Amino acid sequence: MAKVRGASHKGELPIRITTAQTSRNEDIAARQKRYILSMSIRSVCFIGAVFAGLAHITWLWPILIAAAIVLPYVAVVMANAANTKGDGFNLLDSPYGRPELRGGREWREEHHKS
Template sequence: MSTNRRDEPTVQSVTSARSAANDDINARMKHYLVTMGIRTGCFVLAFVTQGWVRWTCVALAVVLPYVAVVFANARSPRVAGRVAAVTPRDPHRRQLDQ
């Protein structure tokens, strides 16, 4: 751990930490399931409707799996510059130094 000018340790702020990996996976899984649910609806509508609506539903049913997989594999981007150093404030440390 590096130190700053006053020999106090540099600590990363909890608010600048990345979100948990499980949160990212759960969000991607939710997006995938919603997209595949829409695809299932398109299959049902393709059998119920006629004309251009049927062909639009068929086209969506063909394209949506690709879209769902691409978005499910996309990770949330890392934001540069969000990590900030924080000097810990410990009121008891002042008393010990005296």
């Protein structure tokens, strides 16, 4: 049996290119970049807290320590956030989509056969 070009495989609906997910490698690379950025900010907060404590800036170091404590959680949540694209509606040209309107000649031939 010949395959029909453009037919879906095993009943799967076609995917729009605008809603297709990025490749796994690109997704992992983007997650790693977000994680590294968050952890770099955490490191800067911790080092800043040490210098603020040594400089006797008593209002700044607790804020920086709090940020250094919270940022790992934020970094993990951001790194695990999946980038899924989707528009939440079915394609109109799916098997259950919009019916086609037939031309006048086709309609007349179909209804005047009997």
